[in-house]
Amino acid sequence: GEDVEQSLFLSVREGDSSVINCTYTDSSSTYLYWYKQEPGAGLQLLTYIFSNMDMKQDQRLTVLLNKKDKHLSLRIADTQTGDSAIYFCAESANSGGGADGLTFGKGTHLIIQP
Amino acid sequence: DTEVTQTPKHLVMGMTNKKSLKCEQHMGHRAMYWYKQKAKKPPELMFVYSYEKLSINESVPSRFSPECPNSSLLNLHLHALQPEDSALYLCASSQVLAGGPGETQYFGPGTRLLVL
Numbered sequence: 001g002e003d004v005e006q007s008l009f010l011s012v013r014e015g016d017s018s019v020i021n022c023t024y025t026d027s028s029s030t031y032l033y034w035y036k037q038e039p040g041a042g043l044q045l046l047t048y049i050f051s052n053m054d055m056k057q058d059q060r061l062t063v064l065l066n067k068k069d070k071h072l073s074l075r076i077a078d079t080q081t082g083d084s085a086i087y088f089c090a091e092s093a094n095s096g097g098g099a100d101g102l103t104f105g106k107g108t109h110l111i112i113q114p
Numbered sequence: 115d116t117e118v119t120q121t122p123k124h125l126v127m128g129m130t131n132k133k134s135l136k137c138e139q140h141m142g143h144r145a146m147y148w149y150k151q152k153a154k155k156p157p158e159l160m161f162v163y164s165y166e167k168l169s170i171n172e173s174v175p176s177r178f179s180p181e182c183p184n185s186s187l188l189n190l191h192l193h194a195l196q197p198e199d200s201a202l203y204l205c206a207s208s209q210v211l212a213g214g215p216g217e218t219q220y221f222g223p224g225t226r227l228l229v230l
Binding site: 031040088100103107 | 219
């Protein structure tokens with residue numbers, strides 16, 4: 001089965017870069033996702049990466065994928081107070097038939113210091 | 115438009131009540147999902163509907179009964195719930211493709227349920 005691991009907390013200074021790490025176990029995953037959840041809210045899709053890519057950049061967000069080590073990271077440049085949230089890494093169960101559920105990591109709580 | 119709407123936002127119910135949660139999307143997605151999220155935990159998959167048919171049931175107790183009346187709507191009927199069922203219930207939708215980016219799931223804001 002799938003298992004996704006993340007560290008629970010990350011504290012950074014405002015203006016610095018944040019790097020949130022994730023490891024996963026399902027080598028058949030074709031897409032990996034990052035979601036953001038603010039307090040009391042639903043999940044906001046931030047970005048995704050295809051498993052044959054090793055990097056994807058989207059404005060302040062950079063995703064790095066090391067498929068050999070099954071390691072995924074999300075870098076947020078110039079971290080702002082509005083980035084304070086829980087960040088979930090997720091992989092699709094990928095049964096091959098489409099419409100699979102997502103398996104989420106436990107989430108990393110990003111704390112911004114002024 | 116990548117919006118998934120859910121009603122109600124908050125719900126308080128007793129253990130003998132019957133209530134329903136509603137979810138709607140107008141993105142033309144043919145897959146819809148229910149997840150349950152307990153406090154300080156990640157979402158956990160409950161049900162998946164694909165082309166209005168139940169395709170995945172993650173061994174959810176029968177006091178939760180999903181329904182997909184059409185391609186835009188998804189309901190979750192609740193009956194005889196327990197206090198431990200209190201959680202945030204999240205709906206999501208996606209296209210139905212085999213391993214493609216179209217499977218990206220878009221989530222609603224959730225219904226926060228409290229069972230007394």
